[in-house]
Amino acid sequence: MNIIVYLIPVAIGLGLLGLVGFLWSVLSNQYDDLDGAAHRILIDEDAPLKAGPKVSE
Template identity: 50%
Template sequence: MNVLLLVIPIALALGTLGLFAFLWALRSGQYDDIEGAEYRVLHDD
């Protein structure tokens, strides 16, 4: 039972950290050009 007092806050902190990382990636434009990546692979520079 004492382990839950340690594990639950750690899980909540990691979940919050993951949410903030996703929101940062969303705001910085990481997901803007999803279709362009598949065509860039085919181009030989």
């Protein structure tokens, strides 16, 4: 049963990680426009290529 001495802190640590991620997403305004985010992913960004020295092959 000594294993729980490690496992419980690990579990709580993972939970905290998730919590931090959630707080970050809230504080960086990611829930402000739920409708827009759903549509934005579908927008085709095939704008004309800009002239420049760097051309990816």
